[in-house]
């Protein structure tokens with residue numbers, strides 16, 4: 673029995689509202705997209721939704737008490753809570769270089785958590 677799912681396409685700032693008819697994990701039709709990227713986004717949201725993870729980590733002895741971090745590449749949406757818990761355990765030691773890996777292969781996702789900015793020692 674087909675089901676209609678609603679998504680907001682985040683592939684560009686327009687933010688089209690998508691109505692996606694699915695049967696199980698199979699996309700039957702996509703409506704509401706104004707370009708082909710919306711259809712591609714709908715397929716990926718149904719098959720394997722991913723998100724770029726952003727947060728902050730504590731820093732000991734740095735010029736700031738926290739450092740912003742992000743996932744190097746998008747990671748599975750289903751693992752975001754696990755990753756949030758893992759990142760919350762970390763206390764980073766400066767100096768930190770922008771783009772440096774702070775957690776490798778976080779929660780076995782194959783994705784690294786990297787620094788979003790440089791942070792010198794205090």
Ligand code: SF4
Nearest residue numbers: 681684687688707710
């Ligand atoms: S469907 Fe196309 S125009 Fe609409 S939000 Fe997605 S990328 Fe942008």
